[in-house]
Amino acid sequence: MSIIDKPDPCFLRFWGVRGSYASPFESHLGVGGNTSCVELRAGNSLLVCDAGTGIIPLGEHIISNDGPRELLVLMTHYHWDHICGLPFFVPAFRRDWRVRFFGPGRDAQEIERSIAAQMRAPYFPVETENWQADIGYVEPQCEGLRHGPFLIRHGSVHHPGVTYGYRITIAGRTVVYVSDNEFRFLDRSLANAGDLSDEDHAIFRSVISEERMAELALIRDADILIHDAQYTEEAYITKRGWGHSCYLDTVDAAIDAGVRLLYLFHHDPGNDDRIVEEMLVRARALIAERGSSLQCEIAREGLVVTL
Amino acid sequence: MRGLNEAMQLPVSNAGRARELSDLIATAQGQPAPGKGPPIIVVVDDSSTIRVFFERVTRDLDVRLHTFASVAESLPYLATIQPDLLFLDILMPDKDGLTFLEELRNRPDHATTPVVVISSKDYAQDRALARSLGVLEYVIKPMSTQTIRDLILRLLPNSTASLPAAGVPSAL
Ligand SMILES: [Zn+2]
Ligand SMILES: [Zn+2]
Numbered sequence: 368m369s370i371i372d373k374p375d376p377c378f379l380r381f382w383g384v385r386g387s388y389a390s391p392f393e394s395h396l397g398v399g400g401n402t403s404c405v406e407l408r409a410g411n412s413l414l415v416c417d418a419g420t421g422i423i424p425l426g427e428h429i430i431s432n433d434g435p436r437e438l439l440v441l442m443t444h445y446h447w448d449h450i451c452g453l454p455f456f457v458p459a460f461r462r463d464w465r466v467r468f469f470g471p472g473r474d475a476q477e478i479e480r481s482i483a484a485q486m487r488a489p490y491f492p493v494e495t496e497n498w499q500a501d502i503g504y505v506e507p508q509c510e511g512l513r514h515g516p517f518l519i520r521h522g523s524v525h526h527p528g529v530t531y532g533y534r535i536t537i538a539g540r541t542v543v544y545v546s547d548n549e550f551r552f553l554d555r556s557l558a559n560a561g562d563l564s565d566e567d568h569a570i571f572r573s574v575i576s577e578e579r580m581a582e583l584a585l586i587r588d589a590d591i592l593i594h595d596a597q598y599t600e601e602a603y604i605t606k607r608g609w610g611h612s613c614y615l616d617t618v619d620a621a622i623d624a625g626v627r628l629l630y631l632f633h634h635d636p637g638n639d640d641r642i643v644e645e646m647l648v649r650a651r652a653l654i655a656e657r658g659s660s661l662q663c664e665i666a667r668e669g670l671v672v673t674l
Numbered sequence: 675m676r677g678l679n680e681a682m683q684l685p686v687s688n689a690g691r692a693r694e695l696s697d698l699i700a701t702a703q704g705q706p707a708p709g710k711g712p713p714i715i716v717v718v719d720d721s722s723t724i725r726v727f728f729e730r731v732t733r734d735l736d737v738r739l740h741t742f743a744s745v746a747e748s749l750p751y752l753a754t755i756q757p758d759l760l761f762l763d764i765l766m767p768d769k770d771g772l773t774f775l776e777e778l779r780n781r782p783d784h785a786t787t788p789v790v791v792i793s794s795k796d797y798a799q800d801r802a803l804a805r806s807l808g809v810l811e812y813v814i815k816p817m818s819t820q821t822i823r824d825l826i827l828r829l830l831p832n833s834t835a836s837l838p839a840a841g842v843p844s845a846l
Contacts, residue, residue: 473776509746509768523770527797553794557816564818571816573723578794581720581767608796 374410374516377538377674381405383421384666386597386633387448397640399668402448403546405593409537412515413438416544422452430457439514442470443546444530445481454491464500469512471529475504522585524548526610532585540674543589546633550616553578555607583624592621593666596631618650622659630666713758713830717741718748720766731822737833745769756787758830764793775807
């Protein structure tokens with residue numbers, strides 16, 4: 368599809384930008400307290416990335432507006448911060464809605480099991496069997512998924528358990544959504560590996576450059592990259608190996624991959640508005656220092672970006 | 675830097691290549707896998723350096739090594755052959771290694787294939803998933819040549835045949 372065929376409207380909206388757990392604290396509300404959920408809209412096609420608490424207000428919004436009665440939810444993985452809004456996602460309880468899910472899993476049944484588990488007794492009073500909408504789970508396809516004008520590909524990323532990042536093409540533009548991913552993991556493992564021979568070190572320096580190419584491939588030349596930027600440099604010292612990136616590693620990767628616009632995402636609940644704003648200042652300083660044209664912004668709850 | 679640097683380039687023995695080729699041809703012709711030959715090791719890893727690393731580790735072991743750069747590449751081979759040991763990476767461009775292993779485990783011919791995971795992912799959740807899929811060992815990159823060599827000798831005791839006599843435990 369060319370840009371000329373761009374459906375109207377065509378935008379993305381951040382409904383939840385927080386990682387780990389919701390943080391509805393006054394000090395955090397400038398950035399937002401809900402956990403991961405991003406809406407992508409192209410005309411009458413609705414695509415949702417993750418189902419954190421942000422999907423609750425999204426659900427309320429879409430049932431009270433004229434618009435599509437059908438959507439596809441892409442799950443990066445099934446950690447709580449990405450699924451915990453689903454039990455309160457109103458469209459799933461409405462007969463006139465059609466909801467499809469895709470995420471990690473070897474087949475549709477496994478995707479269904481992963482999504483349904485959190486609503487089983489004794490964790491929740493209503494199970495997914497009580498959902499009234501036309502619910503479906505999408506079988507993995509190696510050639511990628513299509514949802515209306517959206518073309519969707521996924522790749523595995525560096526985070527505990529099987530976790531996907533999504534490369535979404537719409538109207539000639541590429542949006543990449545990687546909510547949870549730890550960049551440059553092997554570099555640091557090698558730096559900490561004391562007992563390797565010089566020869567083995569040389570081998571793994573080569574493996575590092577291959578892994579770097581692979582991790583950049585998913586985000587390469589994205590028009591918009593929404594990426595994990597959870598930790599400050601100070602926090603990352605003690606939180607390496609928790610599956611999230613230091614925001615400066617995210618900025619570096621976005622520059623190296625030729626990304627045009629980066630949204631720092633999956634903010635740590637320990638980072639209040641002031642800290643996140645400081646991170647943005649330091650991110651922009653790094654971009655200037657590297658002489659890059661990358662634009663960098665904070666993913667803020669409620670922010671709408673035209674595609 | 676892509677691949678091994680010049681000093682690290684390792685010759686792959688022509689004899690080894692020829693043997694691999696004849697195995698592959700035999701497989702393609704539908705002949706049964708030679709049951710009494712040296713143990714078969716399969717490596718599935720998108721890193722070409724890791725694949726060469728395995729060639730080097732197994733150079734003087736009596737094993738047949740087959741390496742594949744992706745899940746898709748390995749599938750036709752694994753459809754007919756049950757390796758004695760399968761080394762599997764997790765983060766690969768075409769499919770996550772743990773998802774692939776789950777698929778393999780659901781096939782009767784690979785329900786018990788001995789698998790070792792080799793990954794840079796060092797998270798408890800991946801180790802737990804691997805354990806639930808019957809993985810023998812979970813090796814975190816970077817690992818030493820010696821680690822992999824010891825692992826092969828431990829898991830495939832018959833692979834020592836071509837080692838120098840001093841390296842072989844005394845028979846009987
Ligand atoms: Zn998360
Ligand atoms: Zn997570």
